[in-house]
Amino acid sequence: MNFKKYFLFLVMAALMVVMAACGGGSDEPTAAANETPDTAEETTETETETETEDVTASLEGSVVIDGSGTVFPLMSVLAEEYMVNEQENVSVEVSRAGTSAGFGRFLVENGTDFNNASRAIKEEEQAEADAVGFEVKEMKVALDGLTFVINKENDWATELTAEELIRIFKHDGGVTKWSDLRPEFPDEEIHAMGPNENHGTYEFFYEKILEKEDLVDGVNLQQEYSTLVNLVSEDKNGIAFFGFGYYVNNQDKLQAVHVDFGDGAVEPSLETIDEAGDYAPFTRPVFTYLNVDMAKAKPQVLDFALYVANNADVFAGQTGFAPLPEAELQQYIDYLEGLK
Structure with a gap:
């Protein structure tokens, strides 16, 4: 009799567990059913944004x-x-x-x-x-500033007028020696250099600064700016022109000529290079x-x-x-x- 009661108790307990398992979730709404239309819309928008970000991130x-x-x-x-x-x-x-x-x-x-x-x-x-x-x-x-550079040991041409720079590089400028510019300058030949015709810097200089006048005989035109840096750094009588950035990166080897446009010498710098600033005539x-x-x-x-x-x-x-x-x-x- 005790065994039968115990067996009946086990059967009833098992039935209660099964019923609880079958009906336990039926009274609670699912997560999807619990979403409001606004929430669902926000989810869709978020997924769309994520997909867009994924597309951008996967560029190749x-x-x-x-x-x-x-x-x-x-x-x-x-x-x-x-x-x-x-x-x-x-x-x-x-x-x-x-x-x-x-x-x-x-x-x-x-x-x-x-x-x-x-x-x-x-x-x-x-x-x-x-x-x-x-x-x-x-x-x-x-914006870039056309910059004229000279050797570190050159202590006479640190300040030149725009006209003097043009005379150095122009065919009929009447200048072959430093003393042709100013009597107190050394009686030594000027070695003019610059980028070759492949470069827009050459074309800017030729068309805008020289106004399409021929360059001086013997001017040394190079393809590589690094070559110009090395040539001037090794030549006390060398002078070259190129963009301000190449001067900035080689200030340990070169010095920039300060240019007088009529109101005193102006050093090319990030502050003066401006289409309406102090270095405007050589700014581009x-x-x-x-x-x-x-x-x-x-x-x-x-x-x-x-x-x-x-x-x-x-x-x-x-x-x-x-x-x-x-x-x-x-x-x-x-x-x-x-x-x-």
Whole structure:
């Protein structure tokens, strides 16, 4: 009898456990049922935003840039920062064939995505883009100061007038020796140097400063700026011109000529390089040119263009350029956003 009661107790206990298991969740709404329409909508929006972020984060492919050696330091820093901090699966290749040589690679079918330039695109170059059939967008990235550099031991030509500098480099300037400039200067031959015709800096100097007058006989024109730095640093009578950034990075080897434009000598610096400032006559904008068709076809190209527009002023100073006004860069950002 005791055994039967014990057995009945076990059966009843088992039934209670089964009933509790079957009915325990039926009175509680599920998490999905508990969501209000607003919550569900927020969830959908969050998922959409996450998917968009994932698409941006998963950009891959290459961005190919060539052109100006002057702009190279700024663009190479932007490229490195972009690859390290923004898009690690995108390869940004920056070369420095020179402005004109770079346009040769840019203004062809399936050419480079960007061309950096230390002077504005020419009408005939724009016509080449039109003939190939793609749109070109000009973007200023910074301001540069044409800088004349001399040897560290040169203690007589540290301050020159703009006219004297032009006479040194102009064919009919009447100057071959330092003493031709001023009688108190050494009676030694001047060794004038500069970048060659591949560079926008040469073209800016020739067209804007020399007003298309021939350069002096025997001027030493080089493809590589590093070569010019070494030549002047080893030659007490050497003088060369190039962008301010190359001087800044080689101040241990060279000194910059302070230029008198009529109101006293002005040292090229980030404070004086300005299109309306004290160094304005030797100030110029520098550019990158975007193949808009490439930007529309390749998301990584458009994304990098936006990165440049948003960050050029951040890295300009550290690479030897004066930054552009924020409002000017914002115009490029608005344009690029419109391509999405």
